[in-house]
Amino acid sequence: xxxxxxxxxxxxxxxxxxxxxxxxxxxxxxxxxxxxxxxxxxxxxxxxxxxxxxxxxxxxxxxxxxxxxxxxxxxxxxxxxxxxxxxxxxxxxxxxxxxxxxxxxxxxxxxxxxxxxxxxxxxxxxxxxxxxxxxxxxxxxxxxxxxxxxxxxxxxxxxxxxxxxxxxxxxxxxxxxxxxxxxxxxxxxxxxxxxxxxxxxxxxxxxxxxxxxxxxxxxxxxxxxxxxxxxxxxxxxxxxxxxxxxxxxxxxxxxxxxxxxxxxxxxxxxxxxxxxxxxxxxxxxxxxxxxxxxxxxxxxxxxxxxxxxxxxxxxxxxxxxxxxxxxxxxxxxxxxxxxxxxxxxxxxxxxxxxxxxxxxxxxxxxxxxxxxxxxxxxxxxxxxxxxxxxxxxxxxxxxxxxxxxxxxxxxxxxxxxxxxxxxxxxxxxxxxxxxxx
Amino acid sequence: xxxxxxxxxxxxxxxxxxxxxxxxxxxxxxxxxxxxxxxxxxxxxxxxxxxxxxxxxxxxxxxxxxxxxxxxxxxxxxxxx
Numbered sequence: 001x002x003x004x005x006x007x008x009x010x011x012x013x014x015x016x017x018x019x020x021x022x023x024x025x026x027x028x029x030x031x032x033x034x035x036x037x038x039x040x041x042x043x044x045x046x047x048x049x050x051x052x053x054x055x056x057x058x059x060x061x062x063x064x065x066x067x068x069x070x071x072x073x074x075x076x077x078x079x080x081x082x083x084x085x086x087x088x089x090x091x092x093x094x095x096x097x098x099x100x101x102x103x104x105x106x107x108x109x110x111x112x113x114x115x116x117x118x119x120x121x122x123x124x125x126x127x128x129x130x131x132x133x134x135x136x137x138x139x140x141x142x143x144x145x146x147x148x149x150x151x152x153x154x155x156x157x158x159x160x161x162x163x164x165x166x167x168x169x170x171x172x173x174x175x176x177x178x179x180x181x182x183x184x185x186x187x188x189x190x191x192x193x194x195x196x197x198x199x200x201x202x203x204x205x206x207x208x209x210x211x212x213x214x215x216x217x218x219x220x221x222x223x224x225x226x227x228x229x230x231x232x233x234x235x236x237x238x239x240x241x242x243x244x245x246x247x248x249x250x251x252x253x254x255x256x257x258x259x260x261x262x263x264x265x266x267x268x269x270x271x272x273x274x275x276x277x278x279x280x281x282x283x284x285x286x287x288x289x290x291x292x293x294x295x296x297x298x299x300x301x302x303x304x305x306x307x308x309x310x311x312x313x314x315x316x317x318x319x320x321x322x323x324x325x326x327x328x329x330x331x332x333x334x335x336x337x338x339x340x341x342x343x344x345x346x347x348x349x350x351x352x353x354x355x356x357x358x359x360x361x362x363x364x365x366x367x368x369x370x371x372x373x374x375x376x377x378x379x380x381x382x383x384x385x386x387x388x389x390x391x392x393x394x395x396x397x398x399x400x401x402x403x404x405x406x407x408x409x410x411x412x413x414x415x416x417x418x419x420x421x422x423x424x425x426x427x428x429x430x431x432x433x434x435x436x437x
Numbered sequence: 438x439x440x441x442x443x444x445x446x447x448x449x450x451x452x453x454x455x456x457x458x459x460x461x462x463x464x465x466x467x468x469x470x471x472x473x474x475x476x477x478x479x480x481x482x483x484x485x486x487x488x489x490x491x492x493x494x495x496x497x498x499x500x501x502x503x504x505x506x507x508x509x510x511x512x513x514x515x516x517x518x
Contacts, residue, residue: 202518211516300517363472363479377516388517392443394510399443430474436461437468 005294005305009312012287017319019283020116021327022275023108030270031259032108033240037233038267038276040100043284044229050289051222058215065213072223075206082199089231091200092224096232099193101239106186109252113179116324117332118164120317122187124153127313129191141406145354152347156340160321167331178252198306200224207378214296221292300387301435303355304403311351318344358406361432364414366398372423373397383417385409396428440484441512444498445476452503453477459501465493476508 026035055072058064076089083091110119128150134140164175202210209216244257263270270276291309298305318341324330325337332340368376373391380389380400390399400418404410414427448456453471460469460480470479480498484490498507 207516207518210518363470377514381516381518386518388515390443390515391513392510393513395508396510399510399512428475430472430476430479432470433473434471435468436457436471437466 005297006308006312008290008294009305009309010315012290013312013315014319015282015287017316017323019279020111020119020320021323022278022283024111024116024328026273026275027108027112031256031263032105032112033236033256033260034263034267034270035108035276035279036101036104037236037260038271039279039284040104040229041233042271042280044226044233046280046285047222047288048226048230050285051219051226054215054219054222058213058219064215065209067209067213067216067219071205071209071216072220075203075220075223076227078203080200082201083196088200089227091196092227093231093235095193095196096228096230097235097239098189099196100228100232101236103186103189103193105253106182106189109256110179110182110186113182113252114175115164115330116328117160117321117330118175118179119183120320121157121160122183122190123313123317123320124157125183125187126190126194127310128153129187130194130310133191133195139406139408139412141358141408143354143358145350145357149347149350149354152343152350156343156347159336159340159343163332163336201382204378204382207381218292218296221295225288225292300401300403301361301432303352303359307355307359311348311355314344314348314351355405360404360407360410361435362402362404362410363430363432364398364400364402364418365396365428365430366400366418366424367395367426368397369423369425376421376423379421380418383413385413385417438486440486440490441515442482442484442490443510443512444480444482445508445510446478446480447475447505447507448477449503449505450477456501456503460498463493463497465489465497 023032023035051072052069055067055069059066076087076092078088079085080088080091086094107119107122110122131142131146131150135142161175206216206220240257240260243251244254244261247254295305303311321332321337321340325332366380376398377389377391380386380398385402385404386400387403388401391397392399402410402413404413410429414429418424418427446456456478457469457471460466460478465484466480466482468481470481471477472479482490482493484493494509498504
């Protein structure tokens with residue numbers, strides 16, 4: 001069954017890889033700020049409506065535990081302990097503004113001033129930065145596969161830059177300091193989004209609700225995404241006003257903002273263009289629906305959804321480069337194109353080897369002192385790596401299934417995360433070698 | 438009402454593959470984990486009542502050759518993320 005959901009991630013990445021081809025045509029006629037506004041404002045509204053519709057449908061079924069709008073609003077007001085203890089609404093606003101709006105502005109500016117191939121370097125740089133974050137902050141192991149994976153990505157970046165610099169002057173745009181700045185800026189914003197999006201934990205009330213009604217998980221995902229988009233767009237307005245009216249220097253961005261203001265009277269005729277509709281529906285709503293369904297339905301025992309997502313994320317730059325060459329005739333000599341595609345495809349295999357080699361599936365058998373049975377399950381479930389907790393009658397009190405990215409991760413989870421919980425008496429580890437059925 | 442149980446099993450190492458094969462044939466056993474540690478296998482079983490649990494255990498599991506001992510726990514409640 002899991003394979004079916006892997007295809008969801010592949011399709012979503014392929015749909016995203018069409019974005020550069022679509023927007024490059026639009027840039028000639030429409031401001032990139034208008035494209036961002038229409039894409040995320042409309043998609044945000046539609047996704048918000050989907051989440052509200054799902055709440056209503058859930059509540060119509062008498063067998064389902066009710067999900068109230070108040071619960072969703074309480075979730076927004078609650079503090080997110082994994083993200084500087086900020087209230088979740090502020091966390092979503094920061095993700096929306098820096099992770100979506102600023103990232104896409106810089107991404108589009110980079111596309112507009114360079115080429116698709118060159119802009120795709122940002123994806124590879126982002127993956128490298130996330131890998132260093134995982135190694136440095138999360139103590140993830142840099143094994144031979146991961147090192148090779150990173151070296152290959154760096155090598156591909158080198159080839160793409162070489163191709164860009166050696167291209168004929170009339171075909172290749174020059175790489176300016178400003179375009180390099182756009183590339184670095186969008187890479188940093190994308191890295192922030194990738195790290196930040198995972199820094200969200202369910203609170204106790206939500207954990208209880210999820211265990212009564214699994215629908216809450218997908219409703220929460222839709223609600224959260226819609227607010228990331230809508231709050232990001234809301235914050236975009238003061239930003240563009242400041243850039244346009246208060247900063248005296250004329251830049252690519254201020255020109256785009258000026259164009260955006262002048263396009264407002266014809267916004268509806270822009271909205272109904274097929275390219276904009278494609279961006280809203282196929283590059284945003286459908287992709288996220290696919291990704292969310294995969295996230296919620298994912299089998300717990302194998303590589304996690306986010307691991308597969310990391311493995312397959314390279315499909316987007318591969319698709320972007322290929323579509324750029326085939327559909328827009330971008331300059332990329334065939335021999336170099338084949339090498340880059342081959343290396344990026346090889347990097348998928350290396351990343352898979354890294355993730356599956358280091359995956360540790362294990363079972364913890366826990367005994368505890370009397371009096372904490374009711375609260376312990378949720379405390380255990382909140383720990384990163386724990387995906388299921390079963391309360392038992394027998395020699396042991398709890399059976400906890402966990403999945404970590406390394407033995408070190410298991411060590412931290414068992415000896416720091418679990419043993420520090422008050423009332424835990426004994427923890428036994430059983431490693432899962434293989435799962436049948 | 439469905440009863441779920443977790444059975445931890447120690448087996449003779451030469452019989453490991455055979456025991457797992459036998460477990461895979463029992464429809465009431467929903468999942469089988471090959472383990473390293475104090476136990477060799479964890480079998481998760483789902484039955485309708487205690488009578489059925491007894492029958493599956495006595496007629497299908499207890500008769501498998503190679504099992505050294507078992508330790509069964511009834512699952513009161515399962516929580517998932």
